[in-house]
Amino acid sequence: MFRLLASFLLVLITNYSFSQQIKVVDNETNKPIENVYIYEKYNSILTNEFGIADLSEFKEKGLIYFQHPSYQNLEMNFIDLQIQNFIVKLHSNIFPIQEVVVSANKWEQNIKEVPLKVHKIDKAEITHSNSQTTAELLKSCNQVYIQKSQLGGGSPMIRGFAANRVLLVLDGVRLNNAIYRSGNLQNVISIDANSLESAEVILGPGSIIYGSDAIGGVMDFHTIKPLYSTSGKTNTYFKYKNRYSSANNEIMNHTSYNIGKERLSFAGSITYSDFDDQKMGNHGPDEYLRNEYTIKENGTDKIITNSDPKSQKQSGYNQFNLLQKVRYKASENTDLLYGFHYTTSSDIPRYDRLIQYKGDNLKYAEWYYGPQTLQMHNFQLTLKKANLLYDSFKLTTAFQNYKESRHDRKFSSTTKRNRSEKLKIYIVNADAEKKLSKSTHLFWGAEMTHNRLRSKGHSTNIEINTFEEIASRYPDKSKYSTIAFYSNFKRKLNSNWTLNTGIRYSHIWINSELDNTYYSFPFTNLDLSTGALNGGLGVTYNSNSGWDFKFNASSGFRAPNIDDIGKVFDSEPGKVVVPNKDLKPEYIYNVDFNISKNFNQKFFIDINAFYSFLDDAMIRSDYSFDGQNTIIYDGVESEVQAIVNADNAKVWGINFQCIAKINQNFSATANMNYNNGEYKDGSPVRHIAPMFSSFKLDYKSNKLSSNIALEYNAKIANKDLAEVEKDKAYLYAQDMNGNPYSPEWLIVNWNNNYQLTNSINLNFSIENIFDKRYRPYSSGIAGVGRNFVIGLQYQL
Structure with missing residues (x-):
């Protein structure tokens, strides 16, 4: 009788255990892992x-x-699962076997079948890097070089190209707009690194899928995406992080946070970052020191010695980011997603x-960017019911309200220049996938x-507080x-070979009217209509x-935008850039070769x-x-330049890359x-980064990750x-002949997650341990100098 009762209780306990749902998460990020293969002897x-x-x-006892x-x-048994409340944590493998990427065709693909060079930054890498900004996150992947004109900056350089020759994409929506310039840009810091689930960097042209600007690469x-519940209970998730x-x-x-029902879910995030003046290292070129700076005291500009x-x-500056998403499963084959992005900054x-x-x-008493503000509404419809045209279809519509401004005043001047830009941007994307055969x-x-651009300019007399209109930027x-159509074809020829080919046609229209109030332009109409065909x-x-x-x-291309054809600005002291209505797209022709080998999960080379x-x-x-090689700009006789198709x-x-286990x-x-x-005259290309x-x-152990x-x-x-860099000697160190150059440097960082x-989860890091000035x-x-x-991170 006792044996029968014991057997009955054992079966009851066993069946209770087996009926449990199990959740598998990443050991570092606690994020759920999809497509984990779980098996035992019979199931x-x-x-x-x-x-x-x-x-x-x-039903079987033993190992799972x-x-x-x-x-x-x-491998675990059911007793271990019960002890861990049926939550299983897996440790990441340093050699992912079949990593999936989205950026190549906007649909998930095995990276082994993608001929482009793509670097994926997953959630574990994002968490472990603990980067201050998204620019710093890109830098940490060691595939992208980051230039900074100011602390609130970060201009990615990819394969010798930067600014409007590389493309930023956020949740399927292009961020490059009509006024992205050829100089360095800081727009990538508008993306909140703390809200990212993953990122992918295409190295090389991506114009077939993404169009203009994707010459050097795509980021x-x-x-984060709202997650539904699968258990009938509300799926809740909350995370707090500080640094x-x-x-x-x-x-x-x-x-x-995430709050998810079976058909309706919400996710969102809020981030506020505040940065004081940045301190540089102790050992390095004296030319980088900030020996003096300006202040305004009793209405007078003064230069004081920096203690x-x-x-x-x-x-220093500060930044605020807000993200809110709502997701609704209309049916098993229809998914709706709305996203609201808002980011702004101080001056x-x-x-x-x-x-x-x-x-x-x-030279300047003041020079600052006003708050850089982006508000984006993004609606996405995904259909996964096969028909004649597609197996999966995604419609993305977006509206962006973007603002930026520039403000400067020269030392001892009472006149402050203010120029502001406001853009309303409308975007529609349709992307489809169709399986034609196996x-x-x-x-x-x-x-x-x-x-649609509004551009204004005015000057302020800071003593008597009067305003006067000036030429806008x-x-x-x-x-x-723009309008564009593309197609990409992938065929797996056999178990070893995969063929990819694609084509895209894009057409671009610009309509601008120059104002002769401030300059006597030889023309006023800046209409442009041009097309570009590229393939691969x-x-x-x-x-x-x-x-x-x-x-x-x-091949890839970049079409002229409003910044290229219509801007009047001082590019550097004594030079002014004027409009050019005869611009055409520039094209890139590229070949890539990649070889890699994984040696038995012990050594990887790429x-x-x-x-x-x-x-x-x-x-x-x-x-x-107008027949003149120089004009008076901002009170200074300046050499005339323009953006031209001349080179x-x-x-x-x-x-x-190599990885060794x-x-x-x-x-x-x-x-x-x-x-x-180099350009055709042998001169160096500006955005070629040094060898880095x-x-x-x-x-890595169960609790600690350190590097x-x-x-x-x-x-x-x-x-x-x-x-153009030699003309900015104040940015560089001086060699033994007194000429500007960029010295080599080496820094050592130590990063820990426990x-x-x-x-x-606790993070402790020391950046630039030896306090190098670079x-x-x-x-x-x-x-940064030595940085603690x-x-x-607290997560529920």
Whole structure:
């Protein structure tokens, strides 16, 4: 009788255990992991998008196994599962076997079948980097070089291209607009790194899928997505995160949440970051020191001595980000998603202008960007019911309200110039995927954009507080519109070979009217209508021995925008850029070759080489304005320049990466990027970064993730500086001949994440341990000195 009762209780307990739902999450981020293969002797199941699986069919006692290509294998018994409340944590694998990317065709694909060079930044990497801004996050992946004119900045350089020659995409919507300039841009910091789920960087042209501006590469960012409930209960998630950094007294607070029912879910986040003046390192060039700065005292500008020259006075700012999403499952095949993005900042000092001298005095008393504000509404409809035209279809509509402004006043002047821009941007994207056969996929889509610009200018007399209209930066009420169609074809020829080919046609219209109130333009109409056709062909070969080969030949383009054809501005002291209505698109022709090998999950090597030819390049060049080579601009006789299709350039380079698994806990990663380029006259291309590399030693255990990282930048000698950089000597150190150059530098960082409990994660880092004083190439502000970073993340 006792044995029978015991057997009955054992069966009852066993069945109770088996009926439990199990949740599988990432050990570092606590994020759910989809498609984990769970099996035992007689049964198997995959986790859903929420990391959940039902083990009610698992009747056998014994071990249960967990497998996922991006994570280390795990085996557990039911007693262990009960102890852990049926939450299983998997440790990431340093060698993901079949990583999935979205950016290549806007639909999920195995990266092994994509001929483009794509680097994925997953949630674990985002969490571990603990970056202050999204610019810093891109820098941490060691594939993108970041230039900074000011602390509130970060201009990505990819393969010798930057600004409006690289494309930013946020949740499927392009951020590049009609006034993205060819100089350095800081717009990437508007994206909140704390709200990102993942990011992907395409190295090289991405114009087939993304259109204009995707010449050097594409940075595709994906923010958190609302998750539904699968258990009948409300799925809730809450995270709080804060961080303090000593080098600029950063204080960051972030919260995010998810509330999900079976058909309706909400997700959102709020982040506020405040940065004080940034402190540079102790050991390095004296030219970078901030020895003096300006203040206004009793109505008079004064230059005072900086008591701490390592403190980069007047560089601090703050930033606010808000994200809210609502998701509704209308049916099993229809998903609706609305997203609201809002970001703004305080005034952002233009630090590189504030350290500029005119004679013995600082040139500017004030130079700052006004609050950079982006408000975006994004609605997405996804259909997954197959028909003649598609198996999956995605319609994305977006509206952006964008504002930026510039404000400057010269030292001892009573006149302050103010120029502001407001853009209303409308975007519609349609993207579809159709499986034509077991081995053939067709991707097709269309895009329409429309930009409406308001541009104003006025000066203020700061003594008597009077206002006067001045020339705006751009022609007011300008319009910029595009329409495009694309198709991409993928065929798996056999188990080893995959073929990809695609084509896109884009058409661009610009309508602007110049105002002759302030300048006597020889023309007033700036209408432009032009088209661009581009395509590509790529193959991948995945050998049975583990060697993977990729080859891709493609073209890309950048169409002229309002900034190119209609701007009047001072590009540098004594030079002024004027409008040019005869601009045409510039084209890039690119070939890529990639080889990689995974040696039994112990050692991984990846080598990528490319060559690009930029034709009809839009560059600043000497120009005549109404027959004159010089004009008076802002009271100064200035040489006339314009953006013209007057050049071509060749750019080439190599990227090397290797990863070594030393043992179960230790691994090492090395990266090296070398690019070079020149225009047809042999002069260097401006946005070619120096050779930069990194080495990282990682340690991972159940609770602790730690790494020591070395970052190295090679020297750029004066003879190798672009001419436009030589004219900005105040940004650079001086060589033994007194000429500007960019010195080499090496910094060492130590980063630690400790999982204190299932809910609490602690971060402690020391950046630039040896307090090196350095300034990245072409930057106006020096990098952080020794920087202590402390962070806390609490998650429910």
